[in-house]
Amino acid sequence: MVFRPIKWLFCSLNPIPVEELLDHISAEIYQKSYVVVDGFVDEEFRKALLEEQIALLNQGKFRHAAVGVGEKKQIRTEIRNDQVLWMDAEDLSPLQAEYWEKVEGVRQAVNQRCFLGLRSFESHFARYPIGSFYVRHLDQFQAVPHRLVTVILYLNDSWTPADGGALRMYLPQEDGSELVEDILPLGGRLVVFLSGEIPHEVLPTNKERISITGWLRNID
Numbered sequence: 001m002v003f004r005p006i007k008w009l010f011c012s013l014n015p016i017p018v019e020e021l022l023d024h025i026s027a028e029i030y031q032k033s034y035v036v037v038d039g040f041v042d043e044e045f046r047k048a049l050l051e052e053q054i055a056l057l058n059q060g061k062f063r064h065a066a067v068g069v070g071e072k073k074q075i076r077t078e079i080r081n082d083q084v085l086w087m088d089a090e091d092l093s094p095l096q097a098e099y100w101e102k103v104e105g106v107r108q109a110v111n112q113r114c115f116l117g118l119r120s121f122e123s124h125f126a127r128y129p130i131g132s133f134y135v136r137h138l139d140q141f142q143a144v145p146h147r148l149v150t151v152i153l154y155l156n157d158s159w160t161p162a163d164g165g166a167l168r169m170y171l172p173q174e175d176g177s178e179l180v181e182d183i184l185p186l187g188g189r190l191v192v193f194l195s196g197e198i199p200h201e202v203l204p205t206n207k208e209r210i211s212i213t214g215w216l217r218n219i220d
């Protein structure tokens, strides 16, 4: 497989060298357990990923997302009612492989600074139809201890506060309280956070909401 060399990650107005961006991501994760990066992918790439996802959706490849793992895995639409399509690490499309390659940069940078021993990545496309949500949860729990870092890329063409569907993060403070931060799923925006430390939810969306969610893990 041939990868396009990644020299720049984009903010359309303000491209910065990839090393600088990865350094920023790992520093923020180290200091505050999360980071939001706008324009992580350029518009052309975002649109191509969105089109690929819509084509797969139209082929009926998405399934209701489940909660729990193994025998306890079940569809619980009162907890989450998005639809997902897992990417097959052994059979990535060229676009998916290009995205994974970008996340590989994040993995290495975070490992270097935070010593998390991240070894692999898993991810799925996600579609939240109008009215859907995902109630407050942690991505790392007893049954899935190997998910250490959550990585989300939003693919939406446009988003305003009136569209709902924000990612609501509950940031633990030193005094034991929580700071609530709402992050809109703006196209090209990347959100990275420590899966075991930041409870979060997806607020009900008033518009179809498309993203790629993934996890860096400490297993192969």
Ligand SMILES: O=C(O)CCC(=O)C(=O)O
Binding pocket: 126, 134, 139, 152, 166, 167, 200, 201, 202, 211, 213
């Ligand atoms: O799409 C989002 O903003 C968050 C999704 C999420 O929390 C999850 O899939 O675990």
Ligand SMILES: [Fe+2]
Binding pocket: 137, 138, 139, 200
């Ligand atoms: Fe989550």
